[in-house]
Amino acid sequence: SAVISQKPSRDICQRGTSLTIQCQVDSQVTMMFWYRQQPGQSLTLIATANQGSEATYESGFVIDKFPISRPNLTFSTLTVSNMSPEDSSIYLCSVRPGGNEQFFGPGTRLTVL
Amino acid sequence: AQSVTQLDSQVPVFEEAPVELRCNYSSSVSVYLFWYVQYPNQGLQLLLKYLSGSTLVKGINGFEAEFNKSQTSFHLRKPSVHISDTAEYFCAVSDSGTYKYIFGTGTRLKVLA
Numbered sequence: 001s002a003v004i005s006q007k008p009s010r011d012i013c014q015r016g017t018s019l020t021i022q023c024q025v026d027s028q029v030t031m032m033f034w035y036r037q038q039p040g041q042s043l044t045l046i047a048t049a050n051q052g053s054e055a056t057y058e059s060g061f062v063i064d065k066f067p068i069s070r071p072n073l074t075f076s077t078l079t080v081s082n083m084s085p086e087d088s089s090i091y092l093c094s095v096r097p098g099g100n101e102q103f104f105g106p107g108t109r110l111t112v113l
Numbered sequence: 114a115q116s117v118t119q120l121d122s123q124v125p126v127f128e129e130a131p132v133e134l135r136c137n138y139s140s141s142v143s144v145y146l147f148w149y150v151q152y153p154n155q156g157l158q159l160l161l162k163y164l165s166g167s168t169l170v171k172g173i174n175g176f177e178a179e180f181n182k183s184q185t186s187f188h189l190r191k192p193s194v195h196i197s198d199t200a201e202y203f204c205a206v207s208d209s210g211t212y213k214y215i216f217g218t219g220t221r222l223k224v225l226a
Contacts, residue, residue, distance in 0.1 A: 042203065
């Protein structure tokens, strides 16, 4: 398993601004993922972030809007850029330590006014 | 493409009664199956997983699930629920050989006193 922390836990932001979310894992993992959970909906994969390579984005998500960094095997950041109210969601990071299951962080609750 | 259906968006049930939360997936190729629970204002916690072997899988908190390949289902059950089981439950599927999860839309279990 893995213990994951995220910062901030929640934030309220003004439209047009950007927010960077941090994800810290207690062990070294190769595969890290970023998800979005819009209000009342399920989880949608934004991108896969493997250390040492560019993030791979899913259909509908682009690097200019959601730039991701993965500087080492225990840390990653997701930036939500030029925010609009439609970006109000819970953003979760997860890791796949080596088995077939993923472990999730507590999420960052973002509200954009 | 793989898809996951959780037919019940909400399931109310009285305390100490049994419950079944339904999950069906679309593809009959080899899959890995997971159930996650999300308590209010928290991240996702893995309840149980099916990778191979016995089709009846036991998880944490008294939950179990049965993999039925012919019906492409992975329903979650608990013989006697508690108030503390009130949460959102997500079914997820991953085609074996890939790392990506496809999540269902979730089922909100509300346990009534």
